[in-house]
Amino acid sequence: MSPFVALQYLLPHRLLSSLALRIARIETPWFKNAMIGFIAKRFGVDWGEAASTEINDYRHFNAFFTRALKPGARPLPDDATAIVMPADGRISQCGPIRYGRLFQAKGFEFSAEELLADAALGKTFDGGVFATIYLSPRDYHRVHMPFAGRLLETRHVPGRLFSVGTSTVAQVPRVFARNERLVCVFETSFGPMAVVMVGALLVSGVETVWNGVEIPAYADRVITRDYRQTSAPITLERNAEMARFNYGSTVIVLLPPGAAELVAALTAEVPVQLGQRLANIQPR
Numbered sequence: 001m002s003p004f005v006a007l008q009y010l011l012p013h014r015l016l017s018s019l020a021l022r023i024a025r026i027e028t029p030w031f032k033n034a035m036i037g038f039i040a041k042r043f044g045v046d047w048g049e050a051a052s053t054e055i056n057d058y059r060h061f062n063a064f065f066t067r068a069l070k071p072g073a074r075p076l077p078d079d080a081t082a083i084v085m086p087a088d089g090r091i092s093q094c095g096p097i098r099y100g101r102l103f104q105a106k107g108f109e110f111s112a113e114e115l116l117a118d119a120a121l122g123k124t125f126d127g128g129v130f131a132t133i134y135l136s137p138r139d140y141h142r143v144h145m146p147f148a149g150r151l152l153e154t155r156h157v158p159g160r161l162f163s164v165g166t167s168t169v170a171q172v173p174r175v176f177a178r179n180e181r182l183v184c185v186f187e188t189s190f191g192p193m194a195v196v197m198v199g200a201l202l203v204s205g206v207e208t209v210w211n212g213v214e215i216p217a218y219a220d221r222v223i224t225r226d227y228r229q230t231s232a233p234i235t236l237e238r239n240a241e242m243a244r245f246n247y248g249s250t251v252i253v254l255l256p257p258g259a260a261e262l263v264a265a266l267t268a269e270v271p272v273q274l275g276q277r278l279a280n281i282q283p284r
Helices: 003-008 013-023 029-043 061-065 112-116 119-124
Strands: 082-084 089-096 101-105 108-111 129-134 142-144 149-157 181-188 191-198 205-208 212-215 223-226 241-246 250-255 260-262 277-281
Touching: 029 061, 089 101, 101 112, 101 129, 108 112, 112 119, 112 181, 112 191, 112 250, 119 191, 129 260, 129 277, 149 212, 181 205, 181 241, 191 241
Parallel strands: none
Antiparallel strands: 082 277, 089 129, 101 108, 129 250, 142 241, 149 181, 149 223, 181 191, 191 250, 205 212, 205 241, 260 277
């Protein structure tokens, strides 16, 4: 195990992440401009895609980190039935869910049941497919709907906040099922769909379009919100914004058995963009 990964077992994850969130909201112009400029240069942010290219338009670093894109920057496939990528980033892993388990890295798997914190829900995705998308600091950090759906429930699952970079994912068992996360479950025309927002070290803030900031506060137990009986159902169209990371991390999409086939060209480490084809719905 590398020293960096070993150190993560000892670090106060939530304290460090809380400090990072505070720093990201400092509005002092010279400080936030310096921070934005450093990160943009260090990670090669493409300013040309941003809705605003003026650094002074961003109130603080987090506003820059969650910046909007120019209209039309991420075109959708012509096929309206295609399931699309929920975010910019790169594929960490993708493939079938075999015996209720998702592949993490060589030698490591984790179960859908523990990821979703629900045994019955985990079983509904057994035999289906999944895709894990890692968002780097250079990426667009809003998460959009892979397909049109009605929100059924969310589940805020407590956990650690390990890094989700390549080296940590390759060395920490079940890291995505151990980190703090928000599970969002939707009903779609092809069956259930889960979109899981996984927090990480220094990048653990999650908010949704329907309920605002969800993480932090950090949970000490599983917190479930049921949206099935709401007077106004929450329905989102394909590619509509559903959530964002205040700082970034990882999104995992789970699709049920027989519903969809992943695009063959998607393999580990392949860069992806919001709106590109993720999977094709299978005829029934």
